[in-house]
Amino acid sequence: MNKTASSAPTQPRRLSIHQRIMLFFAAALSLIIIALAISNYRISSSIFIDKTIDSTQQNLVLVSEQLNLMFDNAENYAKIAIQNQTIQQTLIAASAGTDSYSDYQRYITVQNALSSLADGKSFVNAIILYDMNHRIYDSGGIDGITDVSLPYFDRFKGSAYGIAWDGTKPSNYYRDYRQAKVVSLFQRFNSQMSGAQLGILQLSIDEPSISRQYANVRLGDTGQLFIVGPDGEIISHPDSNYLNTSIRDQPYYSIISQRQEGKTFLMNGKRYLAVSRPYERMNWTIVGIVPIEEITKDKSVLTARFTALGFCFVLFALALTPMLSKYAMRPLKVIRETVKKVQRGDLDVTLNLHSRDEIGQLAVEFNRMVSRTKSLMLRSVEEEKRRKELELAAIQAQINPHFLYNTLESICGLAELGRNDDIIDLVNQLAGFYRGVLSKGSPIIAMEEELLMTQRYLDILKVRYADKLEYRFDVDPSMLQYRTLKLLLQPIVENSIYHGLKNKRGKGRIELTGRIEQERMIIAVEDNGMGMPPETIQSIFSARNGPDAKSFGLKSTDERIKLYFGQEYGVEIRSVPGEGTRVTITLPTRQAGRLTE
Structure with a gap:
């Protein structure tokens, strides 16, 4: 009996991942191109409209910025006039x-x-x-x-x-x-x-x-751009014949009143696109109207070009498939490492991914997010600093008129007594004090200058209060090398005099001491005045207290210190009613020494 040898069944060849990717891309891209070729004609109108909406919105933003520039200039000219x-x-x-x-x-x-x-x-x-x-x-x-x-x-x-x-x-x-x-x-x-x-x-x-602010803005060949008020009346239009006419009876009024991004509507048998943007500064609405037929007139040409470009892209993509399979994960690894850096607080990182796919778009949005976050943080700090400097300016505004008036009154009194030498000394002290207050507008001065300015302030007040006021400074000379915030001590001393010593019987005394402990400057201002109860001290630092003269200087000084140096530094008050008050200021030496103007 003859036996016929039977061959073993052949195993189907398994495709590699590289081959699978190539086949997948070839099939997927072919289907995409076919689908695009069929549907492109149908959707191109929508694409054109969307692009027109984006373009029109950008034009409306430009108009809004032009109006803002004009109104800002008007406010500046008004300031110059007054x-x-x-x-x-x-x-x-x-x-x-x-x-x-x-x-x-x-x-x-x-x-x-x-x-x-x-x-x-x-x-x-x-x-x-x-x-x-x-x-x-x-x-x-x-x-x-x-x-x-x-x-x-x-x-x-x-x-x-x-x-x-x-x-x-x-x-x-x-x-x-x-x-x-x-x-x-x-x-x-x-x-x-x-x-x-x-x-x-x-x-x-x-x-x-x-209307001249947007006269050069074009919405196609026949599009119109105008501005309407809250009651639907046209308040600005390149064609003066339309001024003061209402659009409430127009089919696009509901689109504008509902502040939709961009919608089409039918008017006189033709379709139009309406795009609007609210201008909150004046409670206006900027409106753009564009005929649809003008938007889609080049649709057929674009469809043919888009289809040809799609087939070219298929061939190009198939040629690059091996490289795509090799480098597909590389951008994701870069994103992961960059996100970890941001989590650690590094906001100076940038994703340098320049691809145009979803990963590239993600990188662009990520960079924008990090940049916006950093910008907002810096702006928040700068705005807070600006707010504190405005409060400092408010303190200076309180000092200047009343303090200068009282000092001039003292000079008049000395003149009546014929004390010319005292007048010269007092005028020099006053000039030196205001020279320190101004400091070329800088909020940062040397500790030595701050102490000298405070001493001049006290010397001027001694003339007014005569034998009722005496003071003593005991400051570590090594503190003079550091720099500090301007007008840090003057509000404290002023508060001691006007709210502690002014109504006290007998002689008032202020002692200002300064020392360095554990890389910190400890500055104390102590008086033997009227003192204050604990609830008054608590109200000074309360967020709900009003900006009265007694609390404003102390609270503002404390907040400025915390803003520049951190929450662990600031002002501490201890007081015993009838015996006096001690205000202690804590500052960092190292940071203060590095402050720049």
């Missing part, structure tokens, strides 16, 4: 007394100054000043002015720096025998010498100046 020395001096003189001739001369002086300020500012239609006696001054070229300042006198009452924008209204004056639609800025006008209110300034911008 700080003009000619105007300041003229209105101060007008508040002292008046007669018809002087009024006329002052009117001409102020008008010339305002005209000079408005000259060359194309968007400034008029500048008007209303003083406290309801006299009206203007920049010239207008007449028939109606006084509209009364509501703003009431509105700004009790506010040191009142400012408000009034929406588009007919002007309260005539230029070339007609009224114009204007937007007006109203700002409180104070004396730079006394801080007293001198009047209200009005700066008006007419509608053509507004």
Whole structure:
């Protein structure tokens, strides 16, 4: 019997991962290209519309920025006007007394100054000043002015720096025998010498100046761009025939009122795209209208080009498949390591991935997120520092007028007594004190300068309080090399005098000591004044206490120290009613020594 040898069944060849990736990409990309070729024509309109929406939104953002720039410039010009020395001096003189001739001369002086300020500012239609006696001054070229300042006198009452924008209204004056639609800025006008209110300034911008801000912005060939108010009335349009007309009856009004990103609508048998952007500063809405047929006119050409490009991409992708399989995980590893660095607090890292796929997009968004986070953190710190410096400026503003007035009063008293040498000494002390306060605007000074400024402050007050005040400084000389925050000690000393020693019977004493312990500067200001109970000390550092004179300087000093050096440093108060108060300031030596201006 013959036996026939049977061969073993052959095993199917297994594909490698590399081959699987190539086959997968070939099949997937082929299907994608076929699907794109079929559906591209259908979806290209949507793509064009989306791109037009994005482009239009960018244009609307540009218009918004242009409007902001114009309104910011208007506010800056208003500040320049109210700080003009000619105007300041003229209105101060007008508040002292008046007669018809002087009024006329002052009117001409102020008008010339305002005209000079408005000259060359194309968007400034008029500048008007209303003083406290309801006299009206203007920049010239207008007449028939109606006084509209009364509501703003009431509105700004009790506010040191009142400012408000009034929406588009007919002007309260005539230029070339007609009224114009204007937007007006109203700002409180104070004396730079006394801080007293001198009047209200009005700066008006007419509608053509507004429409010029977007005159060069194009939405295709026939698209329109205009601005509507909260009531749906067109307040700015390149074509003046549309001004003051309402769009409430237009089919796109609901799209705008609901603040949708971009929607199409049907009007007169044609489809249009409506895109809007709220302009919160004036409660306006910027509107863009574009015909759909203009958006999609190049759709067929784009479809053919897109299909050809897709097939080229398939061939290119198949050629790069081996490299893709090898390097597919490399970007993910880079992202993982970078994320770990961010988790450790390093916000200076950057993902240098320049691919255009999802990983590349993720890297771009990640970099933006890290950059935005870092920027927000830095901005928060800078804003907090700025806020503290403004509080310091407020303290200086409290020091300057009253302290200078009292010192000048003391100088007058010495002059009556014929004590010329004491007058010279007092004036030198006063000059040295204010030289230290100003310090070229820098918040950082040497500890030696801070102590010298505090000593001069006390020497000046000794003249006023005569035998009721004495002081003693006992400071480690090694502390003088370090730098510290300006006006750190003066508010503490001032608080000791005015709230501790002023009402005390007998002689008041202040002792200022300074020493270095464990790389920290310990500065103590101690008085034998009235003292204060524990609940008063607690209220000084409470977040809910009001900005009264007794607490403002101490709390502000404590917050400034913590802001610059950390929460472990600051101000500590110990007091016994009837016996006195000890205020201790703790500062780091190393950090203070490295502070730069």
